[in-house]
Amino acid sequence: MAIKITPKQSKRINALIRKLCCNYVDGNCLLLDDGEEHACVQCISRYGIYCNYFKNAVLPADSELFAEIMQPSHQKRCQICKSYFVPRAKNQRYCPNCAAVQKRKKAAERQRRKRAALP
Incomplete structure (x- = not known):
């Protein structure tokens, strides 16, 4: 087929x-x-x-x-770049390229909050 x-x-x-x-x-x-x-x-x-x-x-x-x-029913759309990708986990939101960028942004934001909370 x-x-x-x-x-x-x-x-x-x-x-x-x-x-x-x-x-x-x-x-x-x-x-x-x-x-x-x-x-x-x-x-x-x-x-x-x-x-x-x-x-x-x-x-x-x-x-x-x-x-x-190949996998139209299992694909998701990246929330940042809107391209399609096959997720490795059911709650994955970003394609692999955007995930790396988003991870760096989240880590930087987390460190800012941590530094701001220090006396």
């Missing part, structure tokens, strides 16, 4: 294939190689993900795209 994708996701997928897929050579797929050249199935498809190698090995490299496509 093919996983449905949008045209915008298709563009990102094709860029990801050209950049990271080790079986993609000059528009052809080495996994399908039987002596003749075969076009990469994933590059020519616009409406779904058909290549299992791509789905399992290449797609997880782009975590935001992976979250959009």
Whole structure:
């Protein structure tokens, strides 16, 4: 069964294939190689993900795209940057990038309150 994708996701997928897929050579797929050249199935498809190698090995490299496509029911939206991410805990509010920034801000605020409370 093919996983449905949008045209915008298709563009990102094709860029990801050209950049990271080790079986993609000059528009052809080495996994399908039987002596003749075969076009990469994933590059020519616009409406779904058909290549299992791509789905399992290449797609997880782009975590935001992976979250959009593979786990639409389990994804959350970051409260700061509004991008989608797959949470590691059920109460996680921020994507990993924003979480680090937010953690520093909270720690600084906590230290300010602690210093202000000292006599």
